[in-house]
Amino acid sequence: MNTLRVVCHQLAPRIADVEHNRALSAEAIRGAAALGAQVVVLPELMQSGYVFNDRHEALAVSEDLDGPTLTLWKALASELGIIVVAGFCERLDAGRLANSAALIEPDGRLTVYRKAHLWGREKLIFTPGNEPPPLVETAVGRIAMMICYDLELPEWVRLAALAGADLLCAPVNWPDGPRPADERPAEIVRVQANAAVNRMFIAACDRHGEERGVNWVGGSVIVDADGYPLAGAVSHQKEQRLVADLPLAQARDKFISEHNHVHQDRRPVLY
């Protein structure tokens, strides 16, 4: 296996301004491709912004899988030969909504994940997904996907790892909050631990840009299979583009000592 170049582009979607967000995402995808990235990860709800006033506002900007944003991302994935992972506000049937992420391959294949663990007022707006994080056998490696607060459930991350993911891509919007001075944000620490206990790479793409009084950690990070950051991992509340070359083969070797394998050492009958 060769290395995989992944880009996380941390940018600032605007709430309910889908045209602006679409243009911003297109520019980011083109920029990542120009850097030679095989995978680009954009934030949660890239297409719509995050801090909705209510369900009706979210419904008004939601799109289905044939909507203009996914259509654009499909065209760019195909034109540029790049895998796009990004969040969008998905219109389901019967007026329901999901906080979703799309993984689009250059051949046009679309995989959609619907956030299963909703954060805060999302519970008033979105229907939680009931399907496990998907594992996509792409031409460049096995990629899984989940969204933001999902990462705080180690059981969920484990599912993606046990399914065989080399790389977990996670669009996130991490609301900022207090923490001790000089401490790395706990959101990033949890990503590191998730990677280490599974020997799996993780690319989490956060956002910046205050939205209706909410600020964001700006903590985009790309972590290796030992749990150490390859890029990012600080609170940087501005635009940033992280680039890392991932030796994915490391994620196929789950041994951490002659006698220890991070997955075979589990004792599921006891859990």
Next chain:
Amino acid sequence: MNTLRVVCHQLAPRIADVEHNRALSAEAIRGAAALGAQVVVLPELMQSGYVFNDRHEALAVSEDLDGPTLTLWKALASELGIIVVAGFCERLDAGRLANSAALIEPDGRLTVYRKAHLWGREKLIFTPGNEPPPLVETAVGRIAMMICYDLELPEWVRLAALAGADLLCAPVNWPDGPRPADERPAEIVRVQANAAVNRMFIAACDRHGEERGVNWVGGSVIVDADGYPLAGAVSHQKEQRLVADLPLAQARDKFISEHNHVHQDRRPVLY
């Protein structure tokens, strides 16, 4: 609930020198009590040392629950009014051994935990435990216990948290290894994440002192319910005594937003 003062005393047991180790542990327990600690945590295999040449050497220094080390720790817990948590090489029946930890309360009550996830050559020496991490309703709070590599199985830590632990005490012996410069050891990062996703305090007591070519992280740490360190959290390959006052009530409040509860947000039917 008042705060709980906990001490982790990182010291250097000597392999197979039980008299030395007993004296060292007694001094540490007395020292913690003199600081007003209600709980003292000592390393994994405090009683015996860690790097056994083989099973026979471990068997020769093993003790049962009435052995001289646990008898001493019981006497000290009673005399000093302190809870002692420490590791020992336990003799089971039929010549079997366990990598165990004792939690001894001032009233003499003894709770024993047997490491369920064995590291490296431990698999050639010890029989793994088959019981979940115990939850002890002490006079000063609900305390759970596990040992070293157990902490790398988030499912196992979750069991302790779901049982209601305010504080997880973990005797550890973290073998040192390579890591990027300026990065906090991944062992500590995993402790932080375990604490945060469960809103539970964790006190992990490591050791120092080279033993048969093995060095140790020296990464003892006491972490709060948000996952941030209250003491320790660096690689310090010398003796150190960490002291922290834990507001245990914080571990009883599992809400991390108006709508989010770290345990009720789990969706076990999906895992």
